[in-house]
Amino acid sequence: MLKIKNLDVYYGKLYTLKKVSLHLNKGEIVALIGSNGAGKTTLLNTISGLIKPASGIISLEGKDLTKLTPEKIVREGIAQVPEGRHVFKTLSVEENILLGAYSRYSLKTKREIKENIEKIYELFPKLKERKKQLAGTLSGGEQQMLAIGRALMSKPKLLLLDEPSMGLAPNIIKEVFSYIVDLKRVFALTVLLVEQNAKNALKISDRGYVLETGRVILEGSAEDLLMNRDVQRAYLGRDLDAEVRI
Amino acid sequence: MTLFLQFLFAGLTTGSVYALVGIGFNIIYNSTSIINLAQGEFVVLGGLMMWFFLESLQLPFSVSLCLTLLTAAIIGLAQERLTIKPLLKKGDLLLMIMVTIAFSILIRGILMFKFGKDPYTYSPFTEGEPIEIFGAIITQQTLWVIGITVFCIVLLYLFFNKTMTGRAMKACSLDVKAARLMGINVSKVVMLSFLISAVIGAIGGIAITPISLMEYDKGAMLSVKGFCAAILGGLGKSRGAVVGGFTLGMLESLTAGYIHSGFKDAIALLIMLFILFVKPAGIFGKTEILRLRKF
Ligand SMILES: Nc1ncnc2c1ncn2[C@@H]1O[C@H](COP(=O)(O)OP(=O)(O)OP(=O)(O)O)[C@@H](O)[C@H]1O
């Protein structure tokens, strides 16, 4: 469904993504893991059109996206939940959700959008309770739900999630991840999940890629990656050397 | 008491225009962080063009009104497309603000060329006896000015809070990245903000000209006063510009009335210095937010 081939991205002279290739099949959850500064956010922003690649191909269902503006890419069916959530802090929860539907808002879709909002509220009852509250006053977990709910309002086929677990307590992280699985099913989504929390991410994913300093160094099924010694050492916090010694 | 009321109404009238200019500053500041120092020129443009259509071409009032607003809208658009858009990518705010000064000088030059240095005026919107409240005299045009200002404020409130386009503009001012991810075209928002600011400036000019006359070079002072209104209330805060504008107008008029009219223009500058030293974020603004902005 999404195909990325030999993507090169620069920040000025800084070579940030180096010949990155990956693909997502319809209905998959694919995890993209890697440490700080690996280029994960850069990759998502390039898919969303916020950054233009120097070369390479990004195509969604056969359509080239590299020349499109972010506005057009949203309308092609790609929504991103950005790192750090980026909710509109001084707008109400409801306004935030409504703005998610901006790309498909018209007099004709008005009623449909109302129904969509109700659907989001059904999935996230906490948001409904707080719909008049300012988004900036929500807890981190609630803001993450809001950011996800808002992204879903554009009716995406592909959802890009950038570190949804960042800054959340372990039990809330579990909740967010279980939501991702539910949402994928309910909305028939394909999901690209960027995470540093590799273990939890791989557990709910079908496949995964490991990005290091701008290159894809490993790819495979989620189980294989979870078992991989390098992945375990670098991202799952298991000290294999110590285990061997004992 | 009567005298005091009289000064108060005079203050509300000029304050209305300051408020409209201040709102214009805010709308553009919110979408771009630019201070558009050509804001006052649109007030002058409104007054002079209205005179041109109404008195010089003898067109009916409603036609003149529409044509004046259209002219202001086109010039506002031209300012954004020709002088701001090409610079916005570079993101050099100081440069863009200087360009707005250049644009204001250009407009002033054209207006002087076309209208000369004479003051212009036309008859009030409605003929009729002034109204007396506790001995203070209020002309009908004063009521028009205040009424139109209130109407604009309500309309803008509805626009920003009840329409999707207005919400999108707010979203842009809060978080450009998230706004783009929602599919909002930031460039269009910037264009729209210049257009709206130009039109509400012109509305102020159209309304005030029958009371206070309009000359080609009034724009710079109006920009300063409107900017003062905006920072008094807190730059970027919509209700701030309204409160700031009316406060400034009344302080000016009371100073002119009780002290000396020569001090009137100094008030805005004094307030500005005071605010910048004591509470740079203004009455409604938060200092922390101000620090996070580039300007
Ligand atoms: N706007 C920018 N301008 C210049 N360099 C940047 C910019 N954004 C990111 N970089 C650099 O590009 C590299 C990749 O950054 P990116 O944010 O994509 O990493 P990441 O994998 O998302 O990291 P994290 O897990 O910390 O979010 C880093 O070295 C970073 O310093």
Ligand SMILES: [Mg+2]
């Ligand atoms: Mg990142």
